[in-house]
Amino acid sequence: MKNKRVLLGITGGIAAYKSAELVRLLVKAGAEVRVVMTEAAQQFISPLTFQALSGNPVHTTLLDPVAEAGMGHIELARWADVMLVAPATANTIAEMVAGRADQLLTTTFLATAAPVVIAPAMNQQMWANPATQNNMETLRGRGVLVLGPAEGEQACGDVGAGRMLEPAELVACLMAPYTGPSLSGVHALITAGPTQEAVDPVRYLSNHSSGKMGHSLCRALLAAGAEVTLVSGPTNLLPPHGANYVRVDSAREMLDAVMANVETAKLFVATAAVADYRVAEQAAHKIKKNNDEMSLALERNPDILAQVAAISDGPICVGFAAETQRLAEYAQGKLERKNLDMICANLVLGENSAFGSDDNALEVFFRDGNSQSLPRADKGSLASSVVSLIAQHYFS
Numbered sequence: 001m002k003n004k005r006v007l008l009g010i011t012g013g014i015a016a017y018k019s020a021e022l023v024r025l026l027v028k029a030g031a032e033v034r035v036v037m038t039e040a041a042q043q044f045i046s047p048l049t050f051q052a053l054s055g056n057p058v059h060t061t062l063l064d065p066v067a068e069a070g071m072g073h074i075e076l077a078r079w080a081d082v083m084l085v086a087p088a089t090a091n092t093i094a095e096m097v098a099g100r101a102d103q104l105l106t107t108t109f110l111a112t113a114a115p116v117v118i119a120p121a122m123n124q125q126m127w128a129n130p131a132t133q134n135n136m137e138t139l140r141g142r143g144v145l146v147l148g149p150a151e152g153e154q155a156c157g158d159v160g161a162g163r164m165l166e167p168a169e170l171v172a173c174l175m176a177p178y179t180g181p182s183l184s185g186v187h188a189l190i191t192a193g194p195t196q197e198a199v200d201p202v203r204y205l206s207n208h209s210s211g212k213m214g215h216s217l218c219r220a221l222l223a224a225g226a227e228v229t230l231v232s233g234p235t236n237l238l239p240p241h242g243a244n245y246v247r248v249d250s251a252r253e254m255l256d257a258v259m260a261n262v263e264t265a266k267l268f269v270a271t272a273a274v275a276d277y278r279v280a281e282q283a284a285h286k287i288k289k290n291n292d293e294m295s296l297a298l299e300r301n302p303d304i305l306a307q308v309a310a311i312s313d314g315p316i317c318v319g320f321a322a323e324t325q326r327l328a329e330y331a332q333g334k335l336e337r338k339n340l341d342m343i344c345a346n347l348v349l350g351e352n353s354a355f356g357s358d359d360n361a362l363e364v365f366f367r368d369g370n371s372q373s374l375p376r377a378d379k380g381s382l383a384s385s386v387v388s389l390i391a392q393h394y395f396s
């Protein structure tokens with residue numbers, strides 16, 4: 001991280017003591033570090049510690065007469081190559097979502113054009129609270145990179161998700177864009193979410209896919225420098241910041257959107273859970289419940305992944321397989337049958353189901369017969385690992 005300018009925001013969580021080690025490691029890695037602390041953070045650890053470790057004065061107030069033009073927040077926002085908030089409290093996360101600008105840290109966050117990375121740290125119940133989870137989804141959707149939190153024993157005695165990642169892990173993640181895989185100049189086309197196949201004007205056939213894995217992969221591809229087109233079925237997720245986003249409903253609409261964008265794509269990643277069948281004859285009006293039984297005739301939907309994989313000189317094709325049993329056998333069969341370069345397989349049965357969940361585990365199989373296990377992790381970390389594998393195997 002030689003000469004990289006890291007603006008470190010420290011908020012009022014018990015993990016603030018770990019930020020001292022974080023500054024030490026960043027400086028050791030060659031970064032220039034400036035620290036902004038909230039009022040609450042200063043109750044946990046003294047600014048003097050960070051001044052000594054960073055070699056720079058610590059910034060604590062919005063109204064700063066010492067700043068060159070009296071506008072410390074703008075100077076800091078422009079100075080930063082990356083802004084890291086670690087630990088990020090539930091409160092500061094909520095303020096970032098709301099766009100508040102009544103103290104230095106959040107005002108600088110609003111004013112910076114630099115990439116922003118946050119490392120949440122809080123009690124597991126605070127982390128699990130829907131308010132916090134919604135806030136995280138919003139920040140992710142706006143392009144903020146979220147690292148952690150980890151699971152484990154907490155300072156309050158609870159056990160669960162909410163611990164800040166260790167300083168060394170945070171530094172490794174921050175260094176990844178400088179040392180990690182690059183997909184700069186690669187147009188990546190990715191599908192995500194379920195499809196909806198209309199039965200009549202008010203009903204449809206669909207599946208439980210949440211689109212989370214596809215959206216996480218989209219963000220990881222963007223972080224690796226790719227130009228990304230995301231074709232997504234209906235989900236509750238915000239379009240990732242920086243992606244060319246195409247929203248579709250049915251499998252046939254998804255096929256059309258993919259084919260309209262595939263010509264320039266060097267990489268195609270198919271995470272969408274495309275319905276295999278659609279209703280043969282969609283009713284023009286709402287179907288009435290006149291009979292005790294009814295049957296729907298279904299017909300096959302197009303196989304989008306197989307169609308893209310069949311294009312001569314087409315993109316590298318990465319598929320996903322959700323299976324309820326015999327994972328390796330079915331996934332490898334799909335890889336060969338559809339002529340894919342790589343397939344990521346996961347089990348979707350019982351408590352291990354990836355559908356809707358925030359974490360997942362994958363078995364990755366390559367065309368040359370090699371395979372690799374990616375152990376259970378949150379979908380963001382897993383997506384970064386998948387993108388690293390793609391970059392190493394096909395773009396290095």
Ligand SMILES: Cc1cc2nc3c(=O)[nH]c(=O)nc-3n(C[C@H](O)[C@H](O)[C@H](O)COP(=O)(O)O)c2cc1C
Pocket residue numbers: 010011012013014015038039040041088089090091092093121122123126
């Ligand atoms: C001992 C103690 C520990 C705390 N630890 C955390 C924490 O780990 N994470 C968190 O989100 N809030 C924690 N809080 C609550 C925050 O300090 C509080 O919400 C504060 O307003 C955060 O301000 P800030 O976000 O501006 O730094 C803690 C409070 C106390 C008293």
